[in-house]
């Protein structure tokens with residue numbers, strides 16, 4: 490369990506993290522989603538004691554990270570795969586992690602196997618690793634202490650499609666065994682396929698949170714018609730809020746039944762009527778973060 494309570498972190502006048510509250514629960518993968526500069530990394534750095542909060546707190550398994558006696562046995566962390574010591578081999582990196590945590594060195598081979606780094610690759614220096622290999626090594630280091638909680642910042646960066654699928658299955662298995670996973674991403678589709686719960690952040694503030702299913706359900710209905718102006722009037726007359734989609738339709742804040750009835754009552758023939766589901770999450774993400782993303786601000 491990870492709990493973040495009324496957390497703020499200021500850099501000079503900038504509120505990088507602004508009164509953020511959420512939790513990540515055991516048995517679930519929680520996706521921490523937001524555009525560049527939203528405050529994801531800062532929040533995660535506070536969680537693992539690398540950055541002090543300006544206000545509020547973050548606890549892992551009921552305690553501040555700094556108060557965990559042997560944190561690697563409870564929380565696996567991967568914040569920046571490129572920050573690993575470039576002069577060490579993969580195997581050395583894992584041996585040091587195992588020694589620091591007081592683990593048998595047999596864990597090193599187990600972890601190399603888990604993340605599919607070969608014997609030869611494990612013998613190479615990290616400076617010669619690709620980003621994807623560094624991510625695998627970082628995940629191996631995070632998992633070596635057999636922790637209950639995983640905190641991963643953009644773990645899919647640099648992984649090829651097969652690597653992304655592998656990681657997805659690994660994290661799913663971890664959560665299914667009762668583990669807590671928090672992973673950040675600015676890649677909506679990556680998060681959408683893996684996460685059970687979502688926390689969306691923009692400009693340091695939480696803009697939406699809930700189960701993925703709840704957020705998808707609240708994404709509304711896609712509706713299109715040849716007579717798009719008439720459709721707009723019909724929906725407005727029924728008190729249904731809409732956002733334009735393309736030049737012939739809307740995303741409506743209502744379920745398809747209501748939208749269909751409103752169009753039917755006004756005699757507007759429809760081209761399309763469906764729940765927004767998967768496609769809606771992207772739109773919701775862009776909408777929720779429109780005030781906060783660079784593109785939104787520029788627009």
Ligand SMILES: Nc1ncnc2c1ncn2[C@@H]1O[C@H](COP(=O)(O)OP(=O)(O)OP(=O)(O)O)[C@@H](O)[C@H]1O
Nearest residue numbers: 500503505523524525526527528529530531532675
């Ligand atoms: N040490 C620091 N000093 C000053 N400003 C900082 C520092 N660390 C982060 N910031 C600022 O805080 C804000 C949030 O940054 P953060 O790295 O947490 O965002 P992020 O959501 O992880 O973004 P990305 O997806 O690009 O990694 C940004 O405006 C960033 O410039």
